[in-house]
Amino acid sequence: xxxxxxxxxxxxxxxxxxxxxxxxxxxxxxxxxxxxxxxxxxxxxxxxxxxxxxxxxxxxxxxxxxxxxxxxxxxxxxxxxxxxxxxxxxxxxxxxxxxxxxxxxxxxxxxxxxxxxxxxxxxxxxxxxxxxxxxxxxxxxxxxxxxxxxxxxxxxxxxxxxxxxxxxxxxxxxxxxxxxxxxxxxxxxxxxxxxxxxxxxxxxxxxxxxxxxxxxxxxxxxxxxxxxxxxxxxxxxxxxxxxxxxxxxxxxxxxxxxxxxxxxxxxxxxxxxxxxxxxxxxxxxxxxxxxxxxxxxxxxxxxxxxxxxxxxxxxxxxxxxxxxxxxxxxxxxxxxxxxxxxxxxxxxxxxxx
Amino acid sequence: xxxxxxxxxxxxxxxxxxxxxxxxxxxxxxxxxxxxxxxxxxxxxxxxxxxxxxxxxxxxxxxxxxxxxxxxxxxxxxxxxxxxxxxxxxxxxxxxxxxxxxxxxxxxxxxxxxxxxxxxxxxxxxxxxxxxxxxxxxxxxxxxxxxxxxxxxxxxxxxxxxxxxxxxxxxxxxxxxxxxxxxxxxxxxxxxxxxxxxxxxxxxxxxxxxxxxxxxxxxxxxxxxxxxxxxxxxxxxxxxxxxxxxxxxxxxxxxxxxxxxxxxxxxxxxxxxxxxxxxxxxxxxxxx
Numbered sequence: 001x002x003x004x005x006x007x008x009x010x011x012x013x014x015x016x017x018x019x020x021x022x023x024x025x026x027x028x029x030x031x032x033x034x035x036x037x038x039x040x041x042x043x044x045x046x047x048x049x050x051x052x053x054x055x056x057x058x059x060x061x062x063x064x065x066x067x068x069x070x071x072x073x074x075x076x077x078x079x080x081x082x083x084x085x086x087x088x089x090x091x092x093x094x095x096x097x098x099x100x101x102x103x104x105x106x107x108x109x110x111x112x113x114x115x116x117x118x119x120x121x122x123x124x125x126x127x128x129x130x131x132x133x134x135x136x137x138x139x140x141x142x143x144x145x146x147x148x149x150x151x152x153x154x155x156x157x158x159x160x161x162x163x164x165x166x167x168x169x170x171x172x173x174x175x176x177x178x179x180x181x182x183x184x185x186x187x188x189x190x191x192x193x194x195x196x197x198x199x200x201x202x203x204x205x206x207x208x209x210x211x212x213x214x215x216x217x218x219x220x221x222x223x224x225x226x227x228x229x230x231x232x233x234x235x236x237x238x239x240x241x242x243x244x245x246x247x248x249x250x251x252x253x254x255x256x257x258x259x260x261x262x263x264x265x266x267x268x269x270x271x272x273x274x275x276x277x278x279x280x281x282x283x284x285x286x287x288x289x290x291x292x293x294x295x296x297x298x299x300x301x302x303x304x305x306x307x308x309x310x311x312x313x314x315x316x317x318x319x320x321x322x323x324x325x326x327x328x329x330x331x332x333x334x335x336x337x338x339x340x341x342x343x344x345x346x347x348x349x350x351x352x353x
Numbered sequence: 354x355x356x357x358x359x360x361x362x363x364x365x366x367x368x369x370x371x372x373x374x375x376x377x378x379x380x381x382x383x384x385x386x387x388x389x390x391x392x393x394x395x396x397x398x399x400x401x402x403x404x405x406x407x408x409x410x411x412x413x414x415x416x417x418x419x420x421x422x423x424x425x426x427x428x429x430x431x432x433x434x435x436x437x438x439x440x441x442x443x444x445x446x447x448x449x450x451x452x453x454x455x456x457x458x459x460x461x462x463x464x465x466x467x468x469x470x471x472x473x474x475x476x477x478x479x480x481x482x483x484x485x486x487x488x489x490x491x492x493x494x495x496x497x498x499x500x501x502x503x504x505x506x507x508x509x510x511x512x513x514x515x516x517x518x519x520x521x522x523x524x525x526x527x528x529x530x531x532x533x534x535x536x537x538x539x540x541x542x543x544x545x546x547x548x549x550x551x552x553x554x555x556x557x558x559x560x561x562x563x564x565x566x567x568x569x570x571x572x573x574x575x576x577x578x579x580x581x582x583x584x585x586x587x588x589x590x591x592x593x594x595x596x597x598x599x600x601x602x603x604x605x606x607x608x609x610x611x612x613x614x615x616x617x618x619x620x621x622x623x624x625x626x627x628x629x630x631x632x633x634x635x636x637x638x639x640x641x
Contacts, residue, residue: 004457008443008450015445197441204405205458205502206431 001207005215006222012189013223019185023223026181027231030174034235037167046070047130048091048113050078057099063133082115089115090126092134102134110134164318166292171237171317172310173288175249178227179256179309180284184277186220186257190264190348191273199352209352213261213345220257225250237317244316244323251330252309254337261344265351287311305336356419358383358506358537359404363413366399373399375561376413383505386528386538388552388569390545390627392637396561397541398438401510404539405435418505431459434499438510438541440491444484448475448494451483452501459502473497474523489520496527507531509540513547525551545627555627559635569627576633577625581608585615592618 014020049069054060063069070088072078078091091113094102101108112130114123193199203209228249232238237245263276287307291314301307312329315321359381366374374396381387391397402408404415406426415422417429443451449466456464470479473493483491492512499507509528513521528551532538542548548555549569556566565572579599586592595615597607611617625633 001458001460004454008446008454011450012443012445196444197437197439198443200407201435201437201441201498202454202458204407204430204433204435205455206427206460207458208427 002211002215002218005202005207005212006219009189009215009219010223013185013219016185016188019181019188022181023178023185023227026178027227027234030178030231031234034167034170034174037165037170039165039167041163041165046088047126048072048078048081048088050075050091050093051099052094053096053099056096057103059094059099059102067129067133079113082113086115089118089122090130092130168318169292169314171235172291172313173285175228175231175252175313176284176288176306176310177281178231179224179252180277180281182220182224182227182253182256183260183263183280184273185223186216186260187263187267187277188270188273189219190216190261191267191270194264194348194351195268203352209349212352213348216261217257217341220260221250221253224253224256228253241316241320244321244326245313248309248312248316248326248330248333251333251337252313255305255309255333255340256337258337258340258342258344261348262340263344265344265347305332308332308336356383357381357416358385359387359415359417359539361400361404361413361415364400364403364410364415365412366396366403366408367411372561374403374410377558377561377563379556379563379566381537381539383537384532384535385553386532386540386551388548388555389539389541389558390543390548390555390631391541391558392543395558397543397558398510400558401435401508401539401541405433405508406430431502432504433506433508434502434504435508436492436495436499436510436512438514440488440495442483442491442494442498445482447482448479448486448497451494452498455498455501461502464501469497469500470494473527489516492516492520493523493527496524500527500531504536506537506539509538511541511543513542513544521547545631549627557631557634559631559637564634565630572627572630573624576630578623580623582621582623583611583615584618584620585611586618587616596623 014023047067047069049060049063050072051057051060052075054071060069060071069092070081072081072091075093078093081087082089082091093111093113098108098110102110110130112127114126118126193202199212203212229238229246232245232249259280263273263280267273267276283304284306287301287304288310290301290307291310308329312321312326312333315326315329319325357380359379361377361379364374364377365372377396377400389397389400399408403410404417404422406417406422406429409423418432420429422429443454446454448470452466452469453464456466467476467479470476473496475490475493475497478486478490483494486494496509496512499509507528512528513524516524525547528538528540538551540548540551552569554566554568555572557564565576567575581597581599583595583597584592585595595611597604597611631637
């Protein structure tokens with residue numbers, strides 16, 4: 001009986017043109033996007049540099065110890081690169097007199113230029129970097145900075161030597177967005193069964209309500225899980241801790257199916273499913289953005305259940321996290337799925353009976 | 354001895370303060386077609402929902418095929434077929450897919466969907482999505498779906514409402530065939546002609562109460578007027594109507610005189626329709 005229901009639901013899922021197109025296009029789009037994003041991390045800070053009469057000074061050689069720079073033949077060319085072409089965020093112009101003063105270890109001033117629209121935080125960081133670099137490059141201050149011993153401690157996984165490419169930071173968000181579409185697909189299926197009376201028809205057969213719900217859970221899990229595994233396989237992520245990843249994706253799918261039940265129970269038509277689904281996508285994407293751009297989201301993002309999904313995926317794929325490191329995440333995912341499913345089922349039960 | 358397919362005892366259902374079904378009592382014998390007549394909102398569909406296990410009665414009880422419908426709902430539902438008042442088919446699936454799903458739910462082995470669809474006049478369009486079907490085709494498919502599990506008892510809620518005469522005739526033929534094969538049929542309708550043609554007995558329900566229950570002929574005898582309406586032609590070609598009341602003394606002589614002395618054009622019996630009887634009993638029409 002349940003197999004017949006699942007078969008029917010999968011058919012209906014893919015016969016909803018909007019959901020079918022969004023699902024398939026989503027898979028293709030995310031796979032293409034992944035391969036289009038940079039696979040390497042460029043850690044160099046490239047700064048535009050103009051030194052008047054560079055043959056008379058060795059400043060540029062000393063600068064090389066601190067950052068990569070591109071020398072320009074004229075100040076105008078450097079400013080054009082900064083302002084018009086947008087290739088650099090910062091540039092330094094040093095006149096011949098200032099260069100000579102620096103070479104002699106005397107007090108000198110250099111002019112720093114910034115690209116239009118540079119954020120305050122980035123500008124301040126460049127400010128500090130340029131000040132340190134300029135001071136360090138001057139023999140008058142040679143050795144002063146070296147007296148401070150620095151002990152750097154990275155909290156959590158130390159990725160300083162192996163930075164995460166942007167496309168790999170994107171993976172948790174891609175997987176989450178695939179699931180979010182699933183919320184609308186499964187919820188609209190359940191809502192339509194309630195509103196069109198087909199649920200009433202099947203429940204007047206020997207089929208029990210618990211079997212009806214079980215069919216929906218299996219269908220939702222199957223469609224969501226298969227999509228996730230497909231995408232993970234296409235982007236070559238199934239080789240990294242496959243068991244941990246599969247369990248995480250399965251529990252993430254479970255949470256999403258539970259959410260579908262809840263949305264279906266409070267929706268009366270397709271538009272309300274879409275509206276609730278969009279709200280879920282927006283709220284659930286906040287923790288994913290935090291993974292993509294660390295430091296942007298505050299601690300309250302951890303109150304959103306999707307945090308435990310994207311963070312677990314991020315840890316598994318990018319840090320080779322063990323079961324112990326993701327265990328609590330998996331428990332939360334399961335609990336969130338169970339809670340939403342129980343609440344959604346209870347509300348739907350009242351609606352069907 | 355004929356066994357009882359449905360027995361309702363003081364069956365009551367309330368939607369909040371509204372009593373939709375009010376202490377009704379009746380029995381339906383196995384193999385019988387019972388027409389359940391009443392206007393919209395009389396309690397017909399609520400009664401079907403209780404008897405098919407979709408609603409639990411607020412008071413009273415009902416046994417269906419010897420089982421308590423409130424307690425042994427799924428055991429009953431294995432043996433019944435229901436055609437609902439409103440269309441509730443999977444519109445994005447074909448007729449065959451709809452029927453095969455229900456065959457799986459009822460555990461029917463070697464189910465032949467095409468043969469059943471042929472029977473209800475949907476042969477040749479079985480692979481089309483139901484969304485493309487006309488209302489009549491959907492009604493016939495609903496009836497076919499109700500027959501999938503070879504039910505001992507069929508609940509048909511307004512099976513021909515809004516259909517053209519041809520579709521109605523097809524559905525009537527299927528209902529008769531099901532009854533001829535031994536199925537009990539509980540059919541709600543507010544079409545008194547349909548009820549009269551198909552039903553062994555009819556029950557009138559009004560404001561949640563059964564106000565009459567008997568064979569159509571018996572109701573007509575009990576409540577109707579026995580009379581002959583004779584149209585006669587005069588010497589100048591004009592027509593006139595004569596009426597002879599059959600239950601009065603001297604009726605045979607009056608008929609004899611009429612036929613002897615007048616030129617008869619037409620003769621009609623003046624029996625009451627079920628709608629006339631319903632109006633007599635309740636003071637309201639079946640369409641109301």
